[in-house]
Amino acid sequence: MKTNISIAIDGPSASGKSTVAKLIASELGFLYVDTGAMYRAFTYACLIKGIDPKDKEKSCDLIGKINIAFNDENKITLDGVDVSKEIRTPEVADNVSYIASYTPVRKDLIRAQREIAKGRNVVMDGRDIGSYVLPDSQVKIYQIADAEERAIRRHKENLEKGLHSTYEEVLENVKKRDYIDSHREFSPLVEAEGSIRIDTTHMTIDEVKNAIINIIKEKGLI
Ligand code: DC
Numbered sequence: 001m002k003t004n005i006s007i008a009i010d011g012p013s014a015s016g017k018s019t020v021a022k023l024i025a026s027e028l029g030f031l032y033v034d035t036g037a038m039y040r041a042f043t044y045a046c047l048i049k050g051i052d053p054k055d056k057e058k059s060c061d062l063i064g065k066i067n068i069a070f071n072d073e074n075k076i077t078l079d080g081v082d083v084s085k086e087i088r089t090p091e092v093a094d095n096v097s098y099i100a101s102y103t104p105v106r107k108d109l110i111r112a113q114r115e116i117a118k119g120r121n122v123v124m125d126g127r128d129i130g131s132y133v134l135p136d137s138q139v140k141i142y143q144i145a146d147a148e149e150r151a152i153r154r155h156k157e158n159l160e161k162g163l164h165s166t167y168e169e170v171l172e173n174v175k176k177r178d179y180i181d182s183h184r185e186f187s188p189l190v191e192a193e194g195s196i197r198i199d200t201t202h203m204t205i206d207e208v209k210n211a212i213i214n215i216i217k218e219k220g221l222i
Helices: 017-028 035-048 056-060 090-100 103-117 129-133 147-160 167-183 205-218
Strands: 006-010 031-034 068-070 076-078 122-126 139-144 196-199
Touching: 006 017, 006 129, 006 205, 017 031, 017 122, 017 205, 031 035, 031 103, 035 056, 035 068, 035 076, 035 090, 035 103, 035 122, 056 090, 056 103, 068 103, 090 103, 090 167, 103 122, 103 129, 122 129, 129 139, 139 205, 147 167, 196 205
Parallel strands: 006 122, 006 139, 031 122, 139 196
Antiparallel strands: 068 076
């Protein structure tokens, strides 16, 4: 099999990227890299250290003082501790866009993301993977869905996880994150050049997964 293949899956929050990316990675035997989890872990670090994520200076001060990485089970860790559950709370979701808008934080995490992908076959999901992190990705997908549909999906997920939030709150959070993610100065959410747009509003997870696998096959990568 070829090596150093990267599949970039970008798009707005709750568009189903991570579910699909995980399935594709597992089917192809590629490493799945959830870059959103890294921004969430940084946000969680601020919160537990009593730093307001809206305070850019204090938040950026943590760069180099905390360690964010994936463990052998591909779970996100903060200073070696698995925080994969802690990063999914509404409090982290409400604050992560501020952290993700700080250029020094982005540069630090992007460096780590490129390091992870080096010499490996990866499916990496995020906002700026095809446009900035791995611009040489052989396949770039821009996965979208209507905000209302994305809020329904995220709300359902929250309920299944026992997290309390109303549909209206989730919709507001989705729209707020869309705005902040696409208006930041450095590596914003954009549709990368050469990317293939997939609108998943009326598609099942399996249909999206198969569509992307077919694109990868058509390119002769697998
Ligand atoms: O994919 P997610 O919802 O877990 O991402 C959490 C936040 O991190 C989201 O508001 C956007 C930001 N993010 C980013 O700016 N760049 C990435 N590559 C991935 C996520």
